[in-house]
Amino acid sequence: MSVSVYAGRRPPERVPHRGAVQRAPRGRSSRTILCVRRCRRDIPFSVASMPFPSSAGVSARMSKQRRRDTAPEISVRKLLHARGLRYRVAWPIPGMKRRTVDIAFTRAKIAVFIDGCFWHSCPEHATRPAANDTWWSEKLAKNTARDLATNEHLNRQGWRVIRIWEHEDPSEAADRIVDEVMRVRARP
């Protein structure tokens, strides 16, 4: 049966790095390792140490994961644009390496994040794959801690943070954002 061939695993070309190597080879920093699976590049250890997706559902979620330009994010952006707002997309956060604001209003100092229900543990749809349970709890807890640290960092720099779940209605989300931007702009 073709279904069972990759039971619990995806062909390597679908997930090139995951599970590639377990330890950093000699001479490489512990933060990156050489991907022996396919690309032969240095990749972050956190990526290489991800377990193989344990089911088709998990696998689909993992492969759908994108840092930006997710469908809910695009709908919200389009609505904001239609309402005449201009913003920066994937704006790098000063003082935080490799972290970006999904939709940034730099003058008003409003940071909008569209959080995926799975990756950011939405209270309504928080599911966790049954397999690799410890790994996943740690991974998802780390994401939550990271979100909090990002919020705090931005707040300290005078930014307001608006977090939107991907399950939220895009037009309601856009309304919230527009209200906030208008409120800040109306301030003397």
Ligand SMILES: [Zn+2]
């Ligand atoms: Zn949700």
